[in-house]
Amino acid sequence: MSVLxxxxxxxxxxxxxAFRAYGDxxxxxxxxxxxxxxxxxxLWHHSPANTxxxxxxxxxxxxxxxxxxxxxxxxxxxxLLLREERGTGRISLPGFYRRRxxxxxxxxxxxxxxxxxxxxGVKGYHDLAGMVPYYYAFLANFLKGxxxxxxxxxxxxxxxxxxxxxxxxxxxxxxxxxxRAGLLAVLIGLCLLAMLGLADWLDLPRLExxxxxxxxxxxxxMAILCGSLMALLLDDPAGFRWLxxxxxxxxxxxxxxxxxxxxxxxxxxxxxxxxxxxxxxLMALCLASLVVREDHVLRPVLTLAPLARVGEISYxxxxxxxxxxxxxxxxxxxxGLAAPQAAWAVTLLYPLAAIAIAEASFxxxxxxxxxxxxxxxxxxxxxxxxx
Numbered sequence: 001m002s003v004l005x006x007x008x009x010x011x012x013x014x015x016x017x018a019f020r021a022y023g024d025x026x027x028x029x030x031x032x033x034x035x036x037x038x039x040x041x042x043l044w045h046h047s048p049a050n051t052x053x054x055x056x057x058x059x060x061x062x063x064x065x066x067x068x069x070x071x072x073x074x075x076x077x078x079x080l081l082l083r084e085e086r087g088t089g090r091i092s093l094p095g096f097y098r099r100r101x102x103x104x105x106x107x108x109x110x111x112x113x114x115x116x117x118x119x120x121g122v123k124g125y126h127d128l129a130g131m132v133p134y135y136y137a138f139l140a141n142f143l144k145g146x147x148x149x150x151x152x153x154x155x156x157x158x159x160x161x162x163x164x165x166x167x168x169x170x171x172x173x174x175x176x177x178x179x180r181a182g183l184l185a186v187l188i189g190l191c192l193l194a195m196l197g198l199a200d201w202l203d204l205p206r207l208e209x210x211x212x213x214x215x216x217x218x219x220x221x222m223a224i225l226c227g228s229l230m231a232l233l234l235d236d237p238a239g240f241r242w243l244x245x246x247x248x249x250x251x252x253x254x255x256x257x258x259x260x261x262x263x264x265x266x267x268x269x270x271x272x273x274x275x276x277x278x279x280x281x282l283m284a285l286c287l288a289s290l291v292v293r294e295d296h297v298l299r300p301v302l303t304l305a306p307l308a309r310v311g312e313i314s315y316x317x318x319x320x321x322x323x324x325x326x327x328x329x330x331x332x333x334x335x336g337l338a339a340p341q342a343a344w345a346v347t348l349l350y351p352l353a354a355i356a357i358a359e360a361s362f363x364x365x366x367x368x369x370x371x372x373x374x375x376x377x378x379x380x381x382x383x384x385x386x387x
Contacts, residue, residue: 016243017247018240021293029296029302030290030302031176031291032311033302038066038068045260048342048347050062064264065277066220070223071224071283074224077162079234081167091171092171093168096163107315107361108156109298114250116128130211132147138158142212145211149322152322181233184228194216222276224372243288243292247288253289259282260286263278312362316359316361323354327351328345
């Protein structure tokens with residue numbers, strides 16, 4: 001036992017300078033590489049080749065890239081808010097909402113406007129017009145259907161709802177770590193119960209309109225809240241010390257990402273309920289292992305320039321990738337290729353189209369707005385929670 005206590009004492013001693021370094025760090029070098037992995041999983045999930053590959057099960061779960069984006073967003077937003085509060089004594093909600101609007105709205109409004117005009121005004125699907133206000137109000141996650149090529153905007157709605165509520169809760173809650181962590185734990189528990197059928201148990205009335213059904217938050221909200229809880233833990237000396245023991249060794253990212261992949265391979269067909277919570281916790285731990293120290297074993301890979309650049313513009317890639325997929329499908333439909341070959345050709349080509357559109361959007365549309373964000377250089381502010 002004395003040897004074990006000595007090991008813990010040495011770990012705790014090492015955590016103190018690591019905690020100071022973490023608090024002073026303005027840029028998490030590996031996170032754009034993580035964004036690359038997330039967007040790569042999403043691109044694979046929506047590719048036609050994905051339907052041709054039925055094993056291993058892991059390859060059927062590219063959709064969890066969105067959940068990792070949620071965990072990352074919750075972590076970064078909460079980290080920024082906590083550091084602002086510690087540095088200035090308060091959180092400026094107008095400042096926060098201004099920064100989020102400058103980051104999110106230009107590309108999002110362009111996409112929603114262009115796709116709505118195309119499918120309703122040009123293609124003549126006038127029955128879709130009633131959905132348009134839901135997109136502008138960031139309520140797409142409650143829609144019964146979708147305007148084509150806007151299906152992915154449900155996740156932006158989840159994030160915007162989180163951006164609206166969580167910073168305001170931080171402002172009104174006392175600074176006590178336990179109170180804030182306790183609230184997050186309760187909210188995560190409610191999301192878990194919602195996935196397990198809380199609305200049916202309580203026989204809650206359904207709020208329904210012609211185009212939407214409003215339901216209790218579930219899996220996606222739980223992921224973003226788990227990221228927020230990880231940020232809160234890492235911002236607290238005791239929480240950081242505990243996580244340092246678990247994630248503070250150089251090889252931790254390799255071990256934790258390996259555990260996540262194994263988990264996704266072995267868990268049941270449905271990732272709702274408890275399996276979703278286990279996945280979110282593993283993702284949060286993977287993220288922690290990338291930020292508690294900069295010299296981890298995956299840093300040389302995750303900081304490669306091409307990967308980091310794709311990660312930096314991943315918000316645009318996510319927004320526009322269904323357009324790239326549509327263009328690639330339409331183009332190769334006339335190629336005469338057999339179905340399997342065409343599917344693989346589209347899978348290879350459409351990410352390039354999405355990256356090209358996103359790069360043009362970043363340079364011509366998004367970067368001028370990012371330059372207006374107080375305290376951030378255009379496109380380089382970090383933690384940069386664009387997604």
